[in-house]
Amino acid sequence: MAIDFELTAASKLAQSHYHSVALEQMRPISRKYDLAEHQLPTEWVDYWWNEGRSGPRNKSGKPSDGFITICLQAEELCWGDAGLYLRMPTPALGGSAVSAAGTKEQQKRFMAPFRAKGGHPVWGAMAITEPQAGSDAAAIETTADFDPETEEWILNGTKIFCTAGEGASTQDGGFIVVWATIDKSAGRGGIKSFVVMANTPGMELIGCEKKLGIRASDTATLRFDNCRVPKENLLGSTEVRKKNPTQSGDKGFKGAMATFDASRPIVAAMATGVGRAALDFLIEELERQGITIRYDTPPSEQTAIERDVIEMEAELQAARLLTWRAAWMMNKGKRNNLEASMAKAKAGLAVTKITQKTVQILGPIGYSKKLLVEKWMRDAKINDIFEGTQQINQLIVARRILDYPSAMLR
Amino acid sequence: MIDFEPTEEQALIIETVHQFAVNEIRPVCREADESGAPPKSVVEAAHELGLVANALPEAQGGGGERSAITGVLIAEELAWGDLAIALAILSPALLGFPLADFGSESQQSDLLPGLMDDGFVPGSLAIVEPRFGFDVYHPHMVAKPDGDEILLDGVKCQVPWLDGGRHLIVIAKTASGGLAAFLVPRDIAGLKAEPESLMGLGGLPTVELTFSGVRIPKSAQLGADDADIRRLIDRGRIALAAAGVGTARASYEVALEYAKQRETFGQPIATRQAIAFMLADMAIEIDGARLLIWEAAAALDRGEDATRLARLAYDQTTRIALQVTDGAVQIFGGHGYIRDYLPELHLRNVAGFSSFEVLSLI
Numbered sequence: 020m021a022i023d024f025e026l027t028a029a030s031k032l033a034q035s036h037y038h039s040v041a042l043e044q045m046r047p048i049s050r051k052y053d054l055a056e057h058q059l060p061t062e063w064v065d066y067w068w069n070e071g072r073s074g075p076r077n078k079s080g081k082p083s084d085g086f087i088t089i090c091l092q093a094e095e096l097c098w099g100d101a102g103l104y105l106r107m108p109t110p111a112l113g114g115s116a117v118s119a120a121g122t123k124e125q126q127k128r129f130m131a132p133f134r135a136k137g138g139h140p141v142w143g144a145m146a147i148t149e150p151q152a153g154s155d156a157a158a159i160e161t162t163a164d165f166d167p168e169t170e171e172w173i174l175n176g177t178k179i180f181c182t183a184g185e186g187a188s189t190q191d192g193g194f195i196v197v198w199a200t201i202d203k204s205a206g207r208g209g210i211k212s213f214v215v216m217a218n219t220p221g222m223e224l225i226g227c228e229k230k231l232g233i234r235a236s237d238t239a240t241l242r243f244d245n246c247r248v249p250k251e252n253l254l255g256s257t258e259v260r261k262k263n264p265t266q267s268g269d270k271g272f273k274g275a276m277a278t279f280d281a282s283r284p285i286v287a288a289m290a291t292g293v294g295r296a297a298l299d300f301l302i303e304e305l306e307r308q309g310i311t312i313r314y315d316t317p318p319s320e321q322t323a324i325e326r327d328v329i330e331m332e333a334e335l336q337a338a339r340l341l342t343w344r345a346a347w348m349m350n351k352g353k354r355n356n357l358e359a360s361m362a363k364a365k366a367g368l369a370v371t372k373i374t375q376k377t378v379q380i381l382g383p384i385g386y387s388k389k390l391l392v393e394k395w396m397r398d399a400k401i402n403d404i405f406e407g408t409q410q411i412n413q414l415i416v417a418r419r420i421l422d423y424p425s426a427m428l429r
Numbered sequence: 430m431i432d433f434e435p436t437e438e439q440a441l442i443i444e445t446v447h448q449f450a451v452n453e454i455r456p457v458c459r460e461a462d463e464s465g466a467p468p469k470s471v472v473e474a475a476h477e478l479g480l481v482a483n484a485l486p487e488a489q490g491g492g493g494e495r496s497a498i499t500g501v502l503i504a505e506e507l508a509w510g511d512l513a514i515a516l517a518i519l520s521p522a523l524l525g526f527p528l529a530d531f532g533s534e535s536q537q538s539d540l541l542p543g544l545m546d547d548g549f550v551p552g553s554l555a556i557v558e559p560r561f562g563f564d565v566y567h568p569h570m571v572a573k574p575d576g577d578e579i580l581l582d583g584v585k586c587q588v589p590w591l592d593g594g595r596h597l598i599v600i601a602k603t604a605s606g607g608l609a610a611f612l613v614p615r616d617i618a619g620l621k622a623e624p625e626s627l628m629g630l631g632g633l634p635t636v637e638l639t640f641s642g643v644r645i646p647k648s649a650q651l652g653a654d655d656a657d658i659r660r661l662i663d664r665g666r667i668a669l670a671a672a673g674v675g676t677a678r679a680s681y682e683v684a685l686e687y688a689k690q691r692e693t694f695g696q697p698i699a700t701r702q703a704i705a706f707m708l709a710d711m712a713i714e715i716d717g718a719r720l721l722i723w724e725a726a727a728a729l730d731r732g733e734d735a736t737r738l739a740r741l742a743y744d745q746t747t748r749i750a751l752q753v754t755d756g757a758v759q760i761f762g763g764h765g766y767i768r769d770y771l772p773e774l775h776l777r778n779v780a781g782f783s784s785f786e787v788l789s790l791i
Contacts, residue, residue, distance in 0.1 A: 021434070021435070021436045023432040084430060087431050329740065332741055333721060333742070336721055337714075337745060340721065340724060343433075344433050361713045365713050413706045413709040418705075420685065421688075421705065
């Protein structure tokens with residue numbers, strides 16, 4: 020092939036389609052659900068379930084550009100509203116986990132409710148973080164014990180910060196992928212992921228967090244108290260387990276971690292969307308004030324604002340291109356663990372700074388809730404935290420470039 | 430379709446140029462920096478690779494394969510060896526590409542074949558002027574019409590000036606206020622060349638040029654008044670940015686290796702997050718800047734306006750190259766400050782990016 024930065028016709032179509040969705044369906048209710056935290060954004064959820072999820076009508080007949088298109092969707096919709104994006108009835112991270120670690124049969128089974136026509140909205144989610152274990156996923160304490168009589172796994176523990184956890188745990192057909200250990204002494208080798216269907220007895224929704232931003236997103240706390248799931252719901256191959264359910268290699272954990280190789284570029288694209296919302300608005304507002312950014316002015320003549328805006332544009336574009344590279348590698352079936360973390364680390368920090376700078380430059384109107392600028396700053400920050408904090412992604416990048424195992428660099 | 434993979438041909442060029450940088454450039458970069466010029470044997474050997482000739486017009490005996498993308502890939506690899514020597518090796522493009530883009534048929538046939546002959550012939554381009562607030566789009570040097578001639582008066586600096594060159598291109602303002610490029614012989618009356626001594630770029634001889642009533646024929650102007658000099662500036666920025674990324678990458682790589690060797694308290698310093706995270710950030714920023722450069726180069730190859738993208742790519746590279754090379758000096762600690770190691774050379778070289786313009790072309 021050849022180095023190329025042109026989107027395919029189908030990608031361009033998707034981009035403009037989701038931009039319209041963002042503009043028409045999300046922006047008008049963006050402030051409403053920032054204020055009405057924990058309230059289901061019914062107009063958005065219904066729109067997505069009934070119309071949005073079928074996507075743009077692709078008349079070109081050409082296939083979409085895979086993960087590039089998914090990233091474009093994430094960017095455009097988060098340009099609309101990142102909280103509402105996370106509240107969409109989709110398999111979300113649960114889906115990524117099933118795709119990354121599940122068998123073909125599992126993928127078919129768990130995704131079916133999301134593909135069904137009609138019916139009611141359903142959500143997918145992934146539950147990893149615990150009160151005592153966040154970034155250090157290998158330290159999780161939720162246990163899964165095998166009951167040979169019923170051939171079920173019994174889950175016990177508490178999960179926090181589960182995005183879309185309210186919808187996924189309470190709406191029939193939805194599911195949560197829960198990380199738990201089948202053998203604490205085996206460390207991360209003992210970690211497996213289990214699909215818990217919505218309303219499974221023993222799974223209790225404790226509540227949702229009150230947050231700095233992305234308030235439309237339901238960030239749930241879930242308790243598992245002798246929650247039984249059938250053995251078919253353990254993600255991945257069952258061959259080893261049949262002989263000895265506690266025998267554990269590294270495969271389960273690695274399979275679960277592979278979820279992030281797919282999800283981190285998407286989070287990076289989400290971040291880019293929020294950052295672009297702020298930067299687009301800033302440039303438009305400056306134009307309304309008669310200020311146009313000049314790209315052909317020497318540094319000694321540039322205004323401070325021009326310098327800031329040009330730097331913000333470069334940072335945002337660098338983040339976007341790193342994201343597309345990681346997504347392109349997914350399309351090619353190349354291992355993108357390093358590149359996914361690079362994109363995530365860059366995008367998370369870049370948009371944190373871009374949105375903060377936008378608030379700063381716009382002064383009182385940037386700080387006011389009359390506009391959305393202050394909200395974008397609050398929304399942006401999560402991108403530097405979830406799906407691996409800035410520091411965790413730096414750690415991953417560092418281990419890869421140094422060729423160090425995790426024991427060498429913690 | 431979005432794609433980040435060079436063509437097979439480009440991959441081969443990258444490999445060839447990289448091996449050249451490893452075997453020929455890197456071993457002599459310190460010597461070149463201290464002595465003030467690249468070893469003649471190295472530029473001659475690089476000339477044999479035909480990197481510039483391959484991009485010159487077929488009609489004049491070139492390869493006719495001008496591609497900005499290929500150009501940035503080459504610039505990065507050469508500069509990974511050494512920035513100054515890379516700019517010296519590519520200097521024929523400073524003469525060849527403006528001639529190819531804007532020159533008349535006779536200007537092309539007079540000069541282009543000479544750039545592709547057996548021996549290396551350097552090129553020169555004069556654009557920067559030595560003062561605070563220099564604006565590349567509004568130079569002080571004016572080309573004043575005088576009958577059938579043009580009068581050039583003014584001062585230029587940071588002009589590459591390798592032995593054996595006979596012509597240079599100078600960028601000046603026309604009477605109507607536009608930008609124009611002029612072909613000037615080095616030995617013309619009224620032109621004085623004063624060797625420069627800069628913080629970095631030791632391996633690239635440069636001069637400050639004083640034009641005192643230099644008279645050239647009107648035909649020495651390349652193209653008409655509408656020759657797109659702004660695009661030349663874009664091309665220069667993208668090319669130089671690629672060389673900046675190459676320099677940053679070199680610095681990052683030696684810092685990474687050093688961090689794995691150097692121990693404190695019984696452990697390599699690379700096992701400390703304070704060092705490891707610096708290296709991670711370097712790797713991320715280098716890749717981010719490279720992709721901005723590729724995108725700008727792709728815009729050039731598609732014939733689109735590239736001024737904004739070139740600006741983003743160049744400014745970003747200027748920032749991150751300084752961050753990376755300074756970080757490399759820091760990781761080396763006291764040794765980073767010693768001229769036995771490369772990071773201080775890299776830092777001095779990239780510190781010039783805030784004033785450089787069109788030191789290379791794609």
